[in-house]
Amino acid sequence: xxxxxxxxxxxxxxxxxxxxxxxxxxxxxxxxxxxxxxxxxxxxxxxxxxxxxxxxxxxxxxxxxxxxxxxxxxxxxxxxxxxxxxx
Amino acid sequence: xxxxxxxxxxxxxxxxxxxxxxxxxxxxxxxxxxxxxxxxxxxxxxxxxxxxxxxxxxxxxxxxxxxxxxxxxxxxxxxxxxxxxxxxxxxxxxxxxxxxxxxxxxxxxxxxxxxxxxxxxxxxxxxxxxxxxxxxxxxxxxxxxxxxxxxxxxxxxxxxxxxxxxxxxxxxxxxxxxxxxxxxxxxxxxxxxxxxxxxxxxxxxxxxxxxxxxxxxxxxxxxxxxxxxxxxxxxxxxxxxxxxxxxxxxxxxxxxxxxxxxxxxxxxxxxxxxxxxxxxxxxxxxxxxxxxxxxxxxxxxxxxxxxxxxxxxxxxxxxxxxxxxxxxxxxxxxxxxxxxxxxxxxxxxxxxxxxxxxxxxxxxxxxxxxxxxxxxxxxxxxxxxxxxxxxxxxxxxxxxxxxxxxxxxxxxxxxxxxxxxxxxxxxxxxxxxxxxxxxxxxxxxxxxxxxxxxxx
Numbered sequence: 001x002x003x004x005x006x007x008x009x010x011x012x013x014x015x016x017x018x019x020x021x022x023x024x025x026x027x028x029x030x031x032x033x034x035x036x037x038x039x040x041x042x043x044x045x046x047x048x049x050x051x052x053x054x055x056x057x058x059x060x061x062x063x064x065x066x067x068x069x070x071x072x073x074x075x076x077x078x079x080x081x082x083x084x085x086x087x
Numbered sequence: 088x089x090x091x092x093x094x095x096x097x098x099x100x101x102x103x104x105x106x107x108x109x110x111x112x113x114x115x116x117x118x119x120x121x122x123x124x125x126x127x128x129x130x131x132x133x134x135x136x137x138x139x140x141x142x143x144x145x146x147x148x149x150x151x152x153x154x155x156x157x158x159x160x161x162x163x164x165x166x167x168x169x170x171x172x173x174x175x176x177x178x179x180x181x182x183x184x185x186x187x188x189x190x191x192x193x194x195x196x197x198x199x200x201x202x203x204x205x206x207x208x209x210x211x212x213x214x215x216x217x218x219x220x221x222x223x224x225x226x227x228x229x230x231x232x233x234x235x236x237x238x239x240x241x242x243x244x245x246x247x248x249x250x251x252x253x254x255x256x257x258x259x260x261x262x263x264x265x266x267x268x269x270x271x272x273x274x275x276x277x278x279x280x281x282x283x284x285x286x287x288x289x290x291x292x293x294x295x296x297x298x299x300x301x302x303x304x305x306x307x308x309x310x311x312x313x314x315x316x317x318x319x320x321x322x323x324x325x326x327x328x329x330x331x332x333x334x335x336x337x338x339x340x341x342x343x344x345x346x347x348x349x350x351x352x353x354x355x356x357x358x359x360x361x362x363x364x365x366x367x368x369x370x371x372x373x374x375x376x377x378x379x380x381x382x383x384x385x386x387x388x389x390x391x392x393x394x395x396x397x398x399x400x401x402x403x404x405x406x407x408x409x410x411x412x413x414x415x416x417x418x419x420x421x422x423x424x425x426x427x428x429x430x431x432x433x434x435x436x437x438x439x440x441x442x443x444x445x446x447x448x449x450x451x452x453x454x455x456x457x458x459x460x461x462x463x464x465x466x467x468x469x470x471x472x473x474x475x476x477x478x479x480x481x482x483x484x485x486x487x488x489x490x491x492x493x494x495x496x497x498x499x500x501x502x503x504x505x506x507x508x509x510x511x512x513x514x515x516x517x518x519x520x521x522x523x524x525x526x527x528x529x530x531x532x533x534x535x536x537x538x539x540x541x542x543x
Contacts, residue, residue, distance in 0.1 A: 015228040015256070019367070026370050030377045036385050043378040050371050057360055057367075062251045064243070067233065067262040067282065067289065 010048050015056045022049040102180060109178035112185065116176050122187065123195050124148065126168045131157075139164070141172065141187065150174070152189040160192050162202050165209055171195040200303050204310050207337050211312070216319050217340045223324040225344055229292035229357060231258045233323070235278050238263035242299045242349040246328060249353030250295075254360055260291065266298035271308035276317035283321050293324045293356055296338065297349045300330030309336035318342050328352040495528035502526075514540050 010018065025046040029039050099107070124141030131137050135154030140147045150172065152160075164170065174189040194202045211217060232250060236242045238261065247259055264278045265271040275296060282289060296318070298306070308314060309329050318325050318341045327342035328349045339345040344355050396403060487493065495501065502511040505522040517523060517537045525533045 014230055016226065019228065019363075019370075022367075022370050022374075026373050026377070029381065030373060032381065036381065039378055039381055043374060046374045047371070050367055050374075053367055054364070056256045057364060059256045062247075062255055063259070064234070064247055065258065065260045066238075067260050 006045060007048060010045070010052050013049075013052060015053060018049045018052050018056070022046055022053065025049070101183070105178060105180040105183045108183075108185075109180060112176055112178055118175055119173055119190075120175065120187070121171060121173045122148070123169070123171050126164050126170055127166055129164060129166050137164070141170070148187055149184065150187040150189050152192065156190050162194060163206055163209075164192060165206070168202075168205065169195045200307065200310075204303070204337065207310060207312060207315070208340065211315055211337065211341065216315060221319065223322075223343045225324050225326070225356070226292040227358060228363075229254075229257050231260060231289070231291050232356060233260050233262055233282055233289065233291040233294045235262045235264050235275060235282075235294060235296045236298055236349075237266045240266065240299055242266075242297050242328070242330070245299070245349035246295050246297060246352040249350050250357050251353070253353045254357030256360070257357060260289065266308060267301070267305055268308075272311035272314040275308060276313045279314075279317040279321050279325070283323055286323060291323055293326060294321065295326045295328050295349075295352050295356060296342070297326075297328030297346075297352065298330065299349060306331060306336055309338040311337070314338055315341045326352060326356055495526070498528075500525045500527050514542055 013021070025042045028034050029042055029046075034042060122141060124143050127140045127142045127147070129137070129139040135157065137152040137157050138150070139152075140149050142148070152174075171193050172187070172189045173191040174187045176185055177188050178185040215221065234243060234246055236246065243261060250257060250259060262278050262282060264275045266275070279294065279296070282291060282294065298309075300306075306329055309327070315337045318327070318338060324343040327336070327339045327345040328351070329336050329338060330348045335345070346352050346355050392398070502523050502525045503509065504511050504517055505524055506518075507516070507521075509516055511517055511523060517540065519537050519540065521537045523535055523537060525535065527533065
């Protein structure tokens with residue numbers, strides 16, 4: 001359950017947030033700042049973060065949206081903030 | 088020597104010399120000189136006069152431009168500005184320095200645009216628009232990049248390719264703007280303001296503003312003040328990507344970062360995916376390695392602990408304590424025995440002490456002594472009684488001899504006057520007719536009456 005929640009949280013992270021957390025985890029574990037049991041959890045989280053970062057990097061959309069100059073009447077969706085003219 | 092000098096040369100005052108030089112200069116130089124040079128040490132005095140120097144690679148010429156002449160200059164002279172000046176040389180007698188008194192000044196070697204550019208740069212620089220302290224940091228891993236350029240220009244694809252080749256995992260959003268011609272600067276400025284205003288929805292991490300190379304006239308929009316101010320006001324970091332070979336644009340100077348051509352935009356805007364993947368791999372290696380070594384260390388420690396005596400013979404502590412209890416039990420028994428032995432010994436000692444006193448003999452001796460004392464005291468009492476008896480008898484005898492009645496037995500009597508109750512000792516003790524009584528030895532009494540008294 002907690003693991004599932006963790007995964008959902010990681011999926012929401014931006015690349016910058018994910019790699020930032022990853023670096024923190026690596027540093028903490030390397031410096032021995034956390035208990036053994038926690039280091040296992042953190043290791044799993046770190047691996048999930050690495051996977052998330054790789055997933056982001058693999059997504060190569062190579063497309064250019066176009067920002068329209070007019071204010072949209074409806075607020076755009078999260079994923080596609082503005083209507084596209086060409087992909 | 089002194090006299091020689093005096094005879095050889097006339098003595099001038101300093102002022103005379105300076106005036107002389109002034110006259111020589113005026114007589115020998117053309118009255119108007121046109122000079123090309125770069126302005127340096129520009130000082131506009133409060134009086135309105137301007138003082139500066141003209142310099143080239145080899146030399147410096149001090150200049151002054153009086154207020155009336157300076158009022159005719161349309162542009163704003165400044166240090167570093169190459170100018171063509173016309174004027175005449177004059178020597179300022181009080182200081183013995185000569186100056187070019189400038190009458191006219193025009194920009195040299197550049198058009199009006201170049202001059203305007205230079206002046207815009209100076210103006211905005213003075214306002215601090217180019218200060219490093221105002222530069223916003225670029226995001227390391229931008230997710231959404233806004234591109235402000237012409238939709239039809241090659242710059243758009245140059246920028247897009249340069250970004251995507253390094254970092255394909257970002258989304259590009261084009262805001263089409265004119266990049267040339269009248270109104271272009273205003274349009275770009277408005278676009279920047281618009282994007283900033285809507286960025287809570289657009290979610291752009293960074294903006295790239297640019298176009299391909301061209302002449303100074305072509306690029307002019309990027310030197311205009313309205314665009315510079317819009318770039319400065321943007322909350323979203325802006326990368327200026329205007330193609331140019333030598334000079335920069337005002338937009339370059341005010342932007343948070345700049346590249347000399349749109350094809351290089353990606354280098355500044357985004358990290359290289361290969362580098363990041365390598366970094367990720369390193370992070371993974373470090374993570375795995377450190378967790379593994381951590382577990383290795385912990386396991387080693389565990390083995391050390393398991394090898395300790397406690398784990399080899401878990402009953403050892405109990406056994407140790409049992410032994411301890413046994414030892415204590417023994418000690419307790421010993422101690423109790425000792426206590427009993429001492430007590431017994433004390434009783435025995437006391438008994439022997441008592442036995443040594445021989446009470447029955449003591450009692451016997453006491454009885455003998457008591458009997459003896461009893462006898463002695465009885466004898467003493469008897470003796471004392473006897474003595475008292477003898478004493479009493481003697482006293483009795485003496486007392487008996489003193490009894491008047493014993494006198495009577497020898498024939499005497501006692502006469503008593505009944506009237507007075509007195510024993511009659513003399514004739515005066517009685518009167519005629521006094522009843523008298525005479526007591527005899529046999530204790531009988533003879534009563535009589537005095538009938539006469541013979542007084543001899």
